[in-house]
Amino acid sequence: MITIIDYGLGNIQAFVNVYRRLHIPVAVAQTAEQLENATKLILPGVGAFDHAIERLTDSGMRPKLDSLVQRDQVPVLGICVGMQILADSSEEGSLPGLGWVPGRVRSFKSVPDLDQLALPHMGWNDVMPVLGAPLFKGFEEEARFYFLHSYFFECNEKIHACATSSYGLEFSCAVQSGNVYGVQFHPEKSHHFGVGLLKNFAEL
Numbered sequence: 001m002i003t004i005i006d007y008g009l010g011n012i013q014a015f016v017n018v019y020r021r022l023h024i025p026v027a028v029a030q031t032a033e034q035l036e037n038a039t040k041l042i043l044p045g046v047g048a049f050d051h052a053i054e055r056l057t058d059s060g061m062r063p064k065l066d067s068l069v070q071r072d073q074v075p076v077l078g079i080c081v082g083m084q085i086l087a088d089s090s091e092e093g094s095l096p097g098l099g100w101v102p103g104r105v106r107s108f109k110s111v112p113d114l115d116q117l118a119l120p121h122m123g124w125n126d127v128m129p130v131l132g133a134p135l136f137k138g139f140e141e142e143a144r145f146y147f148l149h150s151y152f153f154e155c156n157e158k159i160h161a162c163a164t165s166s167y168g169l170e171f172s173c174a175v176q177s178g179n180v181y182g183v184q185f186h187p188e189k190s191h192h193f194g195v196g197l198l199k200n201f202a203e204l
Contacts, residue, residue: 002026002202003038007059009052010044010082014188018195024202032064040202041065041074044188045081049105049151050093052081069100075179076100077135077201083175083182084153092151101177102156109150114168119150121167127174127185133162135174135181137200145185145193147173153184 002019006012006028019026029035043065045052056062068074078086087097090105097105108114108121127143129136136143143163152171155161163174165185173184181201187194 001037002040002042003035004028004042004044005035005056005061005065006030007052007055007061009046009055010079011046011188012044015042015044015198018188018198019202022195022199022202024199029061030059032061035061035064035068038068038074040204041068041076042201043076043078043082043085045079045083045085047081048092049081049084049090049097050095052085053093053095053097056085066098069180073179075181075201075204078180078182079188080149080184080186083184084151086175086180086182087153090151100180101153101160101175101182103154103160103175104156105151106154107151108168111169117168120148121150122148124190125165125167125185127163127165129163129174130161133174133176134204135176135183135197135200136163138196139193143193144190145173145183145187145197146189147185149184153182 084105086101161172162176165173
């Protein structure tokens with residue numbers, strides 16, 4: 001069962017609608033008990049890093065999520081700020097992240113010579129998947145997704161970057177560490193590209 005983690009951030013219904021159109025079983029969890037039957041997890045998110053961590057902690061689901069993801073190796077897909085909180089830390093806030101993917105979240109403005117870059121990075125952009133990246137099966141020729149963000153994920157090791165995009169610099173727009181996946185863009189707003197990616201995640 002694909003389970004969408006509802007901790008008050010992100011367009012939960014959009015993901016539910018995609019999976020229902022694909023005839024793939026989907027559920028929404030707002031409590032730890034509702035995570036019990038999850039075989040795959042989606043962690044959406046919008047807004048600020050610290051606020052997302054606080055909301056997830058306050059939901060009471062964090063201990064169960066840690067157990068499912070780290071002990072039971074249940075696949076999880078973080079989206080937008082849901083991807084960023086997979087990191088160890090963020091320049092946007094002071095709270096530690098989940099630490100499921102080694103790295104930190106940086107502001108585009110903190111990169112030398114990018115202080116004049118218009119933010120947020122908003123709109124459609126090309127995505128370059130790493131060869132064989134399972135989330136991007138079928139996108140070998142073309143991949144375009146919708147972005148809305150001012151911070152980017154900097155992996156500690158390049159092996160964890162499974163796709164890149166360019167905005168002022170080339171940055172990791174998708175990450176993977178074992179059973180943990182993350183995308184900076186919004187698949188739920190990315191038409192057939194996003195539907196294809198969510199279908200690929202369901203079929204992992």
